[in-house]
Amino acid sequence: GAVVSQHPSWVICKSGTSVKIECRSLDFQATTMFWYRQFPKQSLMLMATSNEGSKATYEQGVEKDKFLINHASLTLSTLTVTSAHPEDSSFYICSASPGLADGEQFFGPGTRLTVL
Amino acid sequence: QKEVEQNSGPLSVPEGAIASLNCTYSDRGSQSFFWYRQYSGKSPELIMFIYSNGDKEDGRFTAQLNKASQYVSLLIRDSQPSDSATYLCAVNPTGNQFYFGTGTSLTVIP
Numbered sequence: 001g002a003v004v005s006q007h008p009s010w011v012i013c014k015s016g017t018s019v020k021i022e023c024r025s026l027d028f029q030a031t032t033m034f035w036y037r038q039f040p041k042q043s044l045m046l047m048a049t050s051n052e053g054s055k056a057t058y059e060q061g062v063e064k065d066k067f068l069i070n071h072a073s074l075t076l077s078t079l080t081v082t083s084a085h086p087e088d089s090s091f092y093i094c095s096a097s098p099g100l101a102d103g104e105q106f107f108g109p110g111t112r113l114t115v116l
Numbered sequence: 117q118k119e120v121e122q123n124s125g126p127l128s129v130p131e132g133a134i135a136s137l138n139c140t141y142s143d144r145g146s147q148s149f150f151w152y153r154q155y156s157g158k159s160p161e162l163i164m165f166i167y168s169n170g171d172k173e174d175g176r177f178t179a180q181l182n183k184a185s186q187y188v189s190l191l192i193r194d195s196q197p198s199d200s201a202t203y204l205c206a207v208n209p210t211g212n213q214f215y216f217g218t219g220t221s222l223t224v225i226p
Contacts, residue, residue: 034214043204043218044160093159103148103208110159 003027004096006108013084014116020080021111023094029074030096034105035067038091050077084115119143120207122217130225135192137220139205142186148208149181149188153201154219160204163190195224 003026013019023033032051036044048064050056050071058064068080077096081088091112095105120141129135137151148167152160166172166179166188178191188207192199205217 044216046214046216049213091157103214104150104162104165105214107152107159107161112157 002098002106004030004094004106004108006094006111008111009109010112012114012116015085016083018080018082019084019113020078021092021094021113023077023079023096023108025075025096025098025106028096028098028106030077031074031099032097033071033077034095034097035069035077035079036093036095038093038110044093047079081113084113086115089113089115119215120205120217122203122205122220124218125221126223127220128223128225129195131195131197133195133224135195135199135222135224137190137192137203137205137222139188139190139207139217140186141188141205141207141215143207143209143215144183144186146183146186146207146209149179150206150208150214151177151179151188151190152204152206152216153199154204155201163203192222195222197224197226200224 005024007022035047047062048056048058052071052074056069071077093110094108097105122139150165151163154160164174166181172179176193180189200223202219202221204219207215
């Protein structure tokens with residue numbers, strides 16, 4: 001149980017285009033989903049927290065107009081990187097929380113984005 | 117001040133030895149503590165979590181929590197080359213907030 005999927009797993013795009021990444025909780029309802037970014041040899045950096053049906057809460061320094069997050073249902077959240085640039089190339093990982101008391105999160109497999 | 121601190125390593129241990137990974141946190145009100153393992157190019161996978169003072173054992177892994185010292189550790193007994201990875205400590209102060217450490221790189225030498 002507690003499986004989280006991401007799609008696509010790998011994407012290459014041209015500078016200036018937009019890329020949408022999907023995160024799905026397959027066997028549980030996720031009250032909260034998180035989006036992280038990880039650059040090579042660095043730790044996870046939380047970008048934003050989203051609750052179903054409400055606006056995402058972005059961490060300081062993360063541009064909400066550039067990284068659009070939609071949490072349309074209890075099993076689906078999307079991250080759209082708008083007008084992507086090479087510096088946005090990174091490993092994007094989502095996680096989902098079923099709202100357990102201990103706060104456990106279940107991670108998706110990640111999406112590697114390369115912007116040319 | 118960082119919320120969660122870990123020694124980045126790299127930590128090298130011979131196969132069969134005990135690997136000891138340490139983590140300190142700043143929020144005294146933190147409730148839950150997690151250890152994740154991350155292989156290169158992959159997303160983190162949960163090893164175990166702990167929320168009570170003392171030790172919690174799961175197979176070759178033992179998590180130790182000392183809330184008074186704001187310290188949590190992970191011991192890996194009988195280390196195997198497949199344990200070579202980056203180990204992330206995560207702390208859950210309240211609700212759904214998670215703070216991750218920068219991770220400790222572990223290499224188990226055959």
